[in-house]
Amino acid sequence: MMRRVAILISGRGSNMTALIEAAAAESFPAEIALVISNKADAPGLATAQANGVKTLVIESKPFGKDRAGFEKLLQAALDDHQIELICLGGFMRLFTAEFVRRWYGRMLNIHPSLLPSFPGLDPHGQALRAGVKISGATVHFVIPETDAGPIVMQGAVPVSDDDTPDTLAARVLDIEHKIYPQALRLLATSGVQIVGEATRTSAGVCSDDNLIAPSVI
């Protein structure tokens, strides 16, 4: 059964595009039924429309700190479109604990670091300052705390001595676009269960799935 998904964006929407493209395949178990932006000038809106996906703008700015007021409109739009799952794709607005509780287990976020390392702002700058040799991206269930929650999938990339936050961001973004559709596929097929603060999944791991950096040979 096709699960009805809404993607929430605030900007560019490249993860949104990756999800829309993956969901275009007939075998994909979810349908991107709606894209909602909290900013009218989000470039991702035009991309969604060009892909034939329905878009809505619910400006959050007029609500200021009234998060519940904004979420009332958001929830009404999600109800109107019979949305079952939410994917956040660079959605830059915090939720109330009540909204998060309502969607717990049905709302995913992607963050460009190997959580729990480097949550919040400037994850690539944080990674470079910490001197890690491997970074990556994490898809996780949303909880009230920012960039935290049961991890569904992670993808890793090497960090080079020459990296800047921009070059690292570009490498990580490629892996984001690979793992987000796979994580949504898992969720849409009930292939991932929350167990305490972690998850268990029906997907396997491959013994070749290793990454060592730097590479000496």
Ligand code: GAR
């Ligand atoms: C992505 O890199 C995503 O991981 C990040 O915002 C970017 C949005 O790009 N999200 C966070 O940092 C969440 N804390 P996109 O609009 O092109 O998908």
